[in-house]
Amino acid sequence: MTTIAPHRERSLFARVFTGPAAGITIRRSLFFFMLFLAVIGPWIESIGQWIPIPVYDPLRPDPFNPVSPPSAEHWFGTDTLGLDIFTRVIVATRVDFTLALIGVTLGGGLGCLAGAWAAYRRGWVDTVALRFVEVVQSFPVLLLGLALFAALGPLDIFGPVDHGMAVLVIAIAMVNFPLYLRQVRSVLLPLTEAEFVQAAKCAGLGAWGIVWNHFLPNARGQILALFALTCAYAIQIIAGLSFIGLGIEPPNPEWGSMIKTGATLIVQGHWWVSVFPGAAIVLSVYSLTGFSVRSETVIGPGGTST
Amino acid sequence: MPVGTEGVSINSDTANETLLSLSGVEVTINTISGPVHPLQGVDLDVFPGETVGLVGESGSGKSMTLRSILRLMPPGGAITGGAVKWLGNSVLNLDADELQSYRGSQVAMIYQNPVSALDPMLSVERQIVDAFKANRENSDGVAEEYARDVLRDLEFGNPDVILKRYPHQLSGGMAQRVNIALALACGPSLILADEPTTGLDMTTQIRVLDLLERQVSARNAALLFISHDLRAVSRVARNIGIMYAGQVVEFGPRERILTNPSHPYARALLECMNLRTGERPRSIPGLVPQMTEEYNLCAFRNRCSSRMAVCDEQPLPVHNLGERHRLLCHLGPGHD
Numbered sequence: 001m002t003t004i005a006p007h008r009e010r011s012l013f014a015r016v017f018t019g020p021a022a023g024i025t026i027r028r029s030l031f032f033f034m035l036f037l038a039v040i041g042p043w044i045e046s047i048g049q050w051i052p053i054p055v056y057d058p059l060r061p062d063p064f065n066p067v068s069p070p071s072a073e074h075w076f077g078t079d080t081l082g083l084d085i086f087t088r089v090i091v092a093t094r095v096d097f098t099l100a101l102i103g104v105t106l107g108g109g110l111g112c113l114a115g116a117w118a119a120y121r122r123g124w125v126d127t128v129a130l131r132f133v134e135v136v137q138s139f140p141v142l143l144l145g146l147a148l149f150a151a152l153g154p155l156d157i158f159g160p161v162d163h164g165m166a167v168l169v170i171a172i173a174m175v176n177f178p179l180y181l182r183q184v185r186s187v188l189l190p191l192t193e194a195e196f197v198q199a200a201k202c203a204g205l206g207a208w209g210i211v212w213n214h215f216l217p218n219a220r221g222q223i224l225a226l227f228a229l230t231c232a233y234a235i236q237i238i239a240g241l242s243f244i245g246l247g248i249e250p251p252n253p254e255w256g257s258m259i260k261t262g263a264t265l266i267v268q269g270h271w272w273v274s275v276f277p278g279a280a281i282v283l284s285v286y287s288l289t290g291f292s293v294r295s296e297t298v299i300g301p302g303g304t305s306t
Numbered sequence: 307m308p309v310g311t312e313g314v315s316i317n318s319d320t321a322n323e324t325l326l327s328l329s330g331v332e333v334t335i336n337t338i339s340g341p342v343h344p345l346q347g348v349d350l351d352v353f354p355g356e357t358v359g360l361v362g363e364s365g366s367g368k369s370m371t372l373r374s375i376l377r378l379m380p381p382g383g384a385i386t387g388g389a390v391k392w393l394g395n396s397v398l399n400l401d402a403d404e405l406q407s408y409r410g411s412q413v414a415m416i417y418q419n420p421v422s423a424l425d426p427m428l429s430v431e432r433q434i435v436d437a438f439k440a441n442r443e444n445s446d447g448v449a450e451e452y453a454r455d456v457l458r459d460l461e462f463g464n465p466d467v468i469l470k471r472y473p474h475q476l477s478g479g480m481a482q483r484v485n486i487a488l489a490l491a492c493g494p495s496l497i498l499a500d501e502p503t504t505g506l507d508m509t510t511q512i513r514v515l516d517l518l519e520r521q522v523s524a525r526n527a528a529l530l531f532i533s534h535d536l537r538a539v540s541r542v543a544r545n546i547g548i549m550y551a552g553q554v555v556e557f558g559p560r561e562r563i564l565t566n567p568s569h570p571y572a573r574a575l576l577e578c579m580n581l582r583t584g585e586r587p588r589s590i591p592g593l594v595p596q597m598t599e600e601y602n603l604c605a606f607r608n609r610c611s612s613r614m615a616v617c618d619e620q621p622l623p624v625h626n627l628g629e630r631h632r633l634l635c636h637l638g639p640g641h642d
Contacts, residue, residue: 195423199485202376203437203492204410213436217427 027290034093034284041094044087056084058091058253067270077272079261081251085273088253089280095254096284099165100234103172108230110173111180112223116215118181119188120207129185133178145171145241168247172234183226187219232288239281255281325393325496325528326352326413331374332387333367333552342597344370346552346605347388349632352496352528357519359543360532360554361575363594367552368532372498375530376409411441414489416518418501420481424473430457430484431469434491441492456487459521479510486518496528503538515542536579540564545630548572551595551605558631568625568633570610604636612637 040047048055054073056062062082070077076085118129139147148171158166191197191214200210216223241247242256250257255277262273333345344367352358362368374385377397390397392412400408417423425433434453435446443449457465460483473481482502489497502518503511519542522529533539539546540560547557548569556569567573574590592609595601604610607617616636625633633639 195417195419196425198378199415199417199423199488200425201378202409202413202415203488204406204408204441205436206406209440213428214425218425220427 025290027287030283031287031291034097034287037090038094038097041091044090054084055087055090058083058088059251061251067265067273069270070272076276077270079258079273080265083251085258085276088258089255089276092253092255092258092277093280093284095165095248095252096235096238096281099168099238100172100231103169104176104227104230104234106169107173107176108180108223108227111177112184112216112219113211114177115181115184116188116211116219119185120192120211120215122189122192126185129181133181136174136178141171141175141237142240142244144174145237145246146244148174149246164247164249168238168241171241172237175237176230176234179230180223180226183222184216184219187222188215191215191218228288228291232285235281235284235288323353324351324391325354326350326375326530327391328371328375328388329391330388331371331385331390333370333374333379333383334386335380335383337382340598343600344552344597345374346601348374348549348552348554350547350554350557351630352530354495355523355526355528356545357522357529357531357543359539359546359560360530360549361534361536361539361546362532362549363534365594365597366549367597368534368549369500370552371549372415372500372530372532375498376413376415377405378409407441410437410492410494412494413496413498414492414494415498415500416482416485416489416502418504420478420485420502420505421473421476423485424476424481424488426473428472429469430471430473430476434469434484434487437488437491452491453487456490457484459490459524460484460487460517478506479514482506482514483517486514486521490521490525493525494527496530497522499529499531501533502531504533504535511538512541518542536564536575548575551601552597553605553634554632555606555634556632558627559629562629562631568627568637568639569635570612570637571606574609574611604634 044055045057054075060083062078062084064082065074065078066080066082068074068078068082074084074086076089078084114129118126136144145168149167152163152167152170156163197210197214200214205213238247238254239256239259242254243260245257245260248254248257250261258277259274262270262275262277265273266275328348328350331345331348332343335342335344344365346367348367348371350358350360350371360368360371373379373383375390375397377385377390377400379385385398392408397405397408424430428436431450431453434456435449438449438452439445442452453469454465457468462468462480462483468476468480468484473484476484482505485502499518503514506514515538519529529542531539531542536546544560545558546560546563547554548563548567548571549555550571556563556567556572563572564576567576571590578589590609595605595608602621603619604617604622607613610617614636620636622634623636623638625635625638627633627639
């Protein structure tokens with residue numbers, strides 16, 4: 001083991017997104033491509049006027065052209081209402097990415113705080129936290145989503161925010177909270193007896209000071225790795241819940257509900273209605289998991305080790 | 307003048323004099339295999355600005371003494387007897403907020419393993435700035451200025467480079483000097499040092515020790531230094547205490563302890579380190595006592611070459627030999 005100073009000049013995020021060796025892999029470029037689609041999604045129609053790509057209004061049906069196979073006019077074909085699938089797959093990117101991000105940040109953030117607190121306090125706080133986690137995790141995800149929609153369905157509590165989207169975010173947060181709590185707690189548990197934590201106590205730092213300044217930074221590698229992974233997982237949950245008709249309601253574009261539209265058609269040979277949104281989900285999840293591995297190896301104190 | 311005022315004023319006078327006073331401190335740790343008693347009545351006084359050293363074998367209760375001063379007990383451990391007083395006020399009665407300001411701004415600690423006492427994820431600057439802001443002035447500018455100054459005081463040639471480093475980029479000696487900087491940044495009146503040089507090589511040890519002593523006395527702080535190495539302690543401390551089985555068996559000025567100790571264990575220790583005779587090192591026969599027992603009689607008597615009948619019958623007497631020289635032994639002073 002050498003003690004030569006590692007490359008600290010490159011920022012943390014630079015190292016996560018491009019790795020210790022410079023260069024862009026297929027997976028990383030795929031992620032940036034998806035991110036790009038998420039950004040331009042809603043303006044795709046006006047962009048289409050400037051470049052020679054056939055895009056349409058994602059919500060305007062074409063009754064003369066239902067379920068037409070992929071062609072030069074409709075690259076991914078059309079669905080039962082004659083909506084252009086290519087446009088809708090692109091537009092849905094933002095919805096899925098944004099909801100996943102908000103839900104994971106909310107649930108994960110609270111989970112990290114609770115996990116660090118449980119690891120610091122131990123004793124009954126730890127026990128209560130773990131029992132709570134076990135209760136939440138014993139529900140199947142789809143069942144939890146169904147129960148949430150059933151419970152929150154009649155309530156008008158989200159004001160101007162779309163009701164389905166808000167419940168989706170809560171569902172994702174509830175699924176992620178225990179994941180983060182468990183992970184952060186198990187990573188930080190040995191730190192309670194670490195000398196630098198004792199030293200911080202001796203230096204007169206309070207409980208929250210230690211959790212915030214010493215505990216959470218020491219778990220950031222694992223938190224970031226989990227973040228990319230759970231975002232991918234959250235996209236699957238959103239698609240899954242929309243597939244069974246919860247969350248984003250048609251005709252608003254969303255990958256899960258688009259797959260549902262095509263589910264009955266696929267046996268008749270009209271594969272394109274389901275396959276293209278399905279492929280979008282697969283590619284998003286694949287590109288996100290790449291960053292999970294990346295951040296785990298990059299964010300050690302040594303920069304490249306641990 | 308009402309009756310009794312005189313007595314009160316005498317008390318407050320002595321209270322102002324003693325910075326820290328431990329009397330009869332006992333610690334019990336409940337473990338799976340039963341209770342352990344690492345401290346069995348520790349008496350110790352530290353006055354402002356002085357350096358005190360504690361010497362003893364592993365398991366003699368040195369570290370636990372420091373922990374009890376900070377009320378930082380291991381899981382299952384508790385202070386079960388005696389008193390810890392800071393400027394005359396009981397430390398054991400402090401509530402959470404008072405304890406937090408007592409730790410750090412009054413008493414700071416330096417640990418044995420310099421690298422693991424630093425947070426691996428934070429830069430040196432961030433750690434010093436945090437310690438300074440938590441205990442002194444809540445201002446980033448002042449704290450950063452101070453961090454640079456304190457590193458210069460600790461003989462870092464280019465503090466700006468060190469400030470940006472992370473603990474794994476420091477050598478053991480550098481890391482320990484950073485730890486000293488951290489302790490000084492809190493601005494305490496007493497610094498506890500738990501074998502601060504054990505992990506360092508010989509030349510670095512001496513340098514770090516001298517630096518520690520100089521910087522502590524430059525700030526008029528007191529230093530309580532523990533080590534198993536009598537040489538290291540005698541280099542720094544003006545008063546030395548010898549610990550055995552959870553008690554300070556002999557305490558006194560450095561010259562007395564080093565040239566003419568009264569306790570048989572202290573003599574054996576000196577002979578082991580052949581500081582007096584210059585012969586080849588010897589060991590003390592017998593085993594270190596098990597701290598699962600509570601000792602009512604002398605815990606050293608089974609290994610003692612001067613064992614007498616009274617040692618097996620009566621509890622230890624305390625002899626005050628003047629000049630703060632204290633002895634816990636049936637032999638008493640004046641034997642040789």
